[in-house]
Each structure stands twice: as C-alpha cells, then as structure tokens.
Amino acid sequence: MNPSIKAYRSAIIHSTADPALVGLENSYQYFADGLLVVEDGHVKAVGEAAELLPTLGDDVTVTEYHRSLITPGFIDTHIHFPQTGMIASYGEQLLDWLNNYTFPAENEFSDEHHAHDVADRFLTELMRNGTTTALVFGTVHKESVDAFFETAEKYNLRMIAGKVLMDRNAPDYLLDTPESGYKDSKELIERWHGKGRLHYAVTPRFAPTSSDEQLAIAGQLLHEYPDLYMHTHLSENQKEVEWVLELFPERESYLDVYKHFNLLSERSVFAHGIHLCDKECQQLSDSGSAIAFCPTSNLFLGSGLFDLKKMEQMEVNVGLGTDVGAGTSFSILQTLNEAYKVMQLQGEKLHPYKSLYLATLGGAEALRLNDKIGNFEVGKEADFVVLDEQATPLMDYRMQQVQSLDERLFVMMTLGDDRSIFETYAAGRCVYQRG
Known part of the structure; x- marks a missing residue:
C-alpha cells in the first residue's frame, strides 16, 4: 500500500x-x-x-x-475560544454583556490548566463542526494563547490567534499595560508565528479598551513583523460607536481610530462592521482589510444587520464568523442559516453558492490564505x-x-x-x- x-x-x-x-x-x-x-x-x-x-x-x-x-x-474568521463556557448567556446587549459575562469568564484563563482544558474543548468543537481554520481571540493572559497554540499544533490545524491587548475601561484583573502587552505579544510571536500551520494576530480587543499608547504599540508590532495579522472589533453596536467617538474626539470615525495607528492592512480583520459609513467602507477596500460577517451574534445581541451587498459593491473582503460566545453555535452551517435570514430582513437573498464561498474560499481570501486553503x-x-x-x-x-x-x-x-x-x-x- x-x-x-x-x-x-x-x-x-x-x-x-x-x-x-x-x-x-x-x-x-x-x-x-x-x-x-x-x-x-x-x-x-x-x-x-x-x-x-x-x-x-x-x-x-x-x-x-x-x-x-x-x-x-470551513473557515471561521472571528471567534473567541475563552467564551466557550459562557455561550448562550441571557439578556444583554454588547457592552453590558461584556461586563456581566465575558470579563468574569476570561479572568479564569490566567490558570494554564483551565486554559488547556478549554482550548481542547474549543478545538474539538470546531473539528466536530467541520471548521479547519479559524481566527481566534485569546484573553489578556499569554497562558491562554500558549494553551491554544499547543493544542492546535497537536491536531495540525491551520489556526490564527493572539493575546488580547487591553489596558483601560475593563476590570483591573484583566488589564495589561502598553509595555507588558508589547513584551508578552513579542514573546508569543517569536514562539508561535509561522510554526507549522500557526499564525499570530496582534489583538487589541476594541478601541475603547486600549489607550493611544497601546494602539501605537499594536501598530509597532505590525511594523516589526509585517506578516502578522491584526484582529479586532469594529462598529458592532450603536452605543459602542458613540463611546469610541467620545473617547477619541479628534478622530472622525471609529475606523479612523485604527487607521490613525496604522492598523489597516491586507492582513487586518475587523469583526462585525455593521454601522459603517461609505468612507469607512472605502478605506477598508483601499487597504485590503477584511470584515468578518457574524450574523448569529449580531442577532443574539441585537446589534444590527450586516449589509453584505454594500460590501460587495464597495469591494470589501468579507469572511464568515461564528463569534462564539455571543454567537450561539460553532456550526458554520447554522451561521449560514442565520446569514440568509439577515439578508432576507434587508430584502436581499443569499444564494447557496455565495454561502459556500463565504464559508470556504471567501474566508481564505479574507485571511490571505487562499494560496494554501479554501x-x-x-x-x-x-x-x-x-x-x-x-x-x-x-x-x-x-x-x-x-x-x-x-x-x-x-x-x-x-x-x-x-x-x-x-x-x-x-x-x-x-x-x-x-x-
């Protein structure tokens, strides 16, 4: 044989x-x-x-x-492995949901044994649902990312992940600093990026939880390692957008915050992108950045409806994300089910061939991995x-x-x-x- x-x-x-x-x-x-x-x-x-x-x-x-x-x-372009144990948490929209459920759950990941246990459960769940590549949030703890990559390496999965950068507007027990975030990220990059089928993503949680100094550090890491990914959230919730503009009054839009700190590139993936103006969409298109369309979590948190047709017209790269744990299923098939409904509510139809593309080759193109997978x-x-x-x-x-x-x-x-x-x-x- x-x-x-x-x-x-x-x-x-x-x-x-x-x-x-x-x-x-x-x-x-x-x-x-x-x-x-x-x-x-x-x-x-x-x-x-x-x-x-x-x-x-x-x-x-x-x-x-x-x-x-x-x-x-299947390719999942936005998901949080530390939120596996808090999936299906009741009754909040984004900002309250983070404070009441997400942050307490993520606090446990300073324990490397807990991190390894959840990483194995998480990756087993992905494989059980046919997902072979994902762009994944860790927590602020470098132990969470080590645990994730060690487990992904065992299965020889092509995975992308990073340590969360978060130095303000969150509980003290989850904060790092610009200096510690840089040091920990650099250590993880040197250990894991490009090892086998693994890649590293610089991961500021979202603009409100990072200071100017920390966002500048994120841009510095991307400059030092040009083949890294950048993974964060963008315009998921109206109150979130308003908060960003209050925190960064000198910036003209939410996306402009990231643009100012040199975080837009062909290897940048922004989750959600529901509440974007035409100029922001054009900036995403011009920079080659991608949006992760997360219909299940957008419906679950009442965040809004993603305008896929507009993104197509403005030539913005789009992948599909389950966004567990605000998303309520690891299944890309079920995520496509919800994506169809999101389009229907806007008077549009999501054809099965487009769905197949989003779940596979579209995700690979959004992640710049279409020379390898998709x-x-x-x-x-x-x-x-x-x-x-x-x-x-x-x-x-x-x-x-x-x-x-x-x-x-x-x-x-x-x-x-x-x-x-x-x-x-x-x-x-x-x-x-x-x-």
Whole structure:
C-alpha cells in the first residue's frame, strides 16, 4: 500500500471564485461522482471519478461515501475560544454583556490548566463542526494563547490567534499595560508565528479598551513583523460607536481610530462592521482589510444587520464568523442559516453558492490564505469535510425532494448542523469522525 496517497469518492463541490465577481454558475466546480486525491496532506487531483480512478495505482486506498458531499474545510474568521463556557448567556446587549459575562469568564484563563482544558474543548468543537481554520481571540493572559497554540499544533490545524491587548475601561484583573502587552505579544510571536500551520494576530480587543499608547504599540508590532495579522472589533453596536467617538474626539470615525495607528492592512480583520459609513467602507477596500460577517451574534445581541451587498459593491473582503460566545453555535452551517435570514430582513437573498464561498474560499481570501486553503486546487492543503445528507430524519426526507444542486446546498445550509459532519480532515488527516 502507498500510505502517502489516498483517494475519497463522493459528490464533491468547491468554490473557484466569488459569485459577486464572476456570476453564480462560474463560481464553483461540482462532480456528482467525484474523486479527491490527496498526497502527503495536499490535493493531488480532483475531478470525475471515472477519469481519475484509472490513473491511481493498485496500492492506493479509495474511501467511498454514499449520499454525502465533500466540501473544503470551513473557515471561521472571528471567534473567541475563552467564551466557550459562557455561550448562550441571557439578556444583554454588547457592552453590558461584556461586563456581566465575558470579563468574569476570561479572568479564569490566567490558570494554564483551565486554559488547556478549554482550548481542547474549543478545538474539538470546531473539528466536530467541520471548521479547519479559524481566527481566534485569546484573553489578556499569554497562558491562554500558549494553551491554544499547543493544542492546535497537536491536531495540525491551520489556526490564527493572539493575546488580547487591553489596558483601560475593563476590570483591573484583566488589564495589561502598553509595555507588558508589547513584551508578552513579542514573546508569543517569536514562539508561535509561522510554526507549522500557526499564525499570530496582534489583538487589541476594541478601541475603547486600549489607550493611544497601546494602539501605537499594536501598530509597532505590525511594523516589526509585517506578516502578522491584526484582529479586532469594529462598529458592532450603536452605543459602542458613540463611546469610541467620545473617547477619541479628534478622530472622525471609529475606523479612523485604527487607521490613525496604522492598523489597516491586507492582513487586518475587523469583526462585525455593521454601522459603517461609505468612507469607512472605502478605506477598508483601499487597504485590503477584511470584515468578518457574524450574523448569529449580531442577532443574539441585537446589534444590527450586516449589509453584505454594500460590501460587495464597495469591494470589501468579507469572511464568515461564528463569534462564539455571543454567537450561539460553532456550526458554520447554522451561521449560514442565520446569514440568509439577515439578508432576507434587508430584502436581499443569499444564494447557496455565495454561502459556500463565504464559508470556504471567501474566508481564505479574507485571511490571505487562499494560496494554501479554501478550495481543492492542486497543491493546496487537504482540509475537507464529509457532509452527511442523511444526518437527521428530516434532512433525509427533505433531500429526497431536492430538484437541483443549489437546492441541495440550501437544505444542507438551513437544516444542517454538527450532526451533518461525518468526517473532518486537516492536511489529509482525519481529525474527527462522527460516532
């Protein structure tokens, strides 16, 4: 047997481009009886099984799936691993929710044993939901980030994370200083950034909890290490926007605060971006920065409705985020379900091919990782998910009524959840199998 080459036979679909740019029918490839060939953790070939099977040696193992669909691994562009234990916390909007639930929960992460326990639970939950890459908030404690990266390295997942920078307007027990934040971040960067499939993100929580000095330090780190990510929040809640303008009266907008401190770049990802003016959208587009669209948490906290169509028109990069723990599910499928509803409330429709793009290639492009992940182009890393179309009795019955591929996808994205994930693969290795 040749252990370095394996093949997987099923219906297969992957995005090749943004439907907003090339049209729906030119945005994907679909193989009704497809074959995905993996060699040493990378895509060797993808296509029709009838064409590819004769090219395989007799020593290659072929795994077959029935009534299933293989897609690239899902990509979550905004999520908080320390909030795993406080998901589904009742009754607040953003600022009160942070004070009443989030900050007390994050205080526990100075304990490295607690941090490791939650990191393992968190990453297990991601894999159980088909997510193979995520952009992740830690806490202010460097122990939280060490625990996260140590666990992600064990599973060989492509992950991005960073220590929170927060030196004001939060409980004393969660504050760092510009100096300690710089020192701790630099230590973590040297230890983890670029190690295997891991990347570091400079992570100011959001503008209100960082002083001018600390935001300047964040910009300095990005200058010293040009291939780092920058990950923060932007214009999630109206009261938050008003607070930012009170704290930074010399700045003309929320985004202008980050722009002033040189935090906009092609590797910057801003979560939410609900309440943005046209000028802010243009600045995001011009800088190549990305927005993480987090529909589940935006609805849960009553924050507002993200204008995806406007972002498309202004050529702003957009990925999809679950935003656990304000988001109420680790499932990208359920997040797409909520995204569809957010669009409906604005008189727009989210087509299943666009949903597929947001969950996979769109996320990779937002994270500037589309040379490595996001679809099944030859040479890319073999992160993929096997979706079970019979995961529940209702889904099984509904799929029997399906008349088209896009309807099939839409049913999966509306009725699907963690039960739909049969297997999850990271770099060609099975990291989760249902049951």
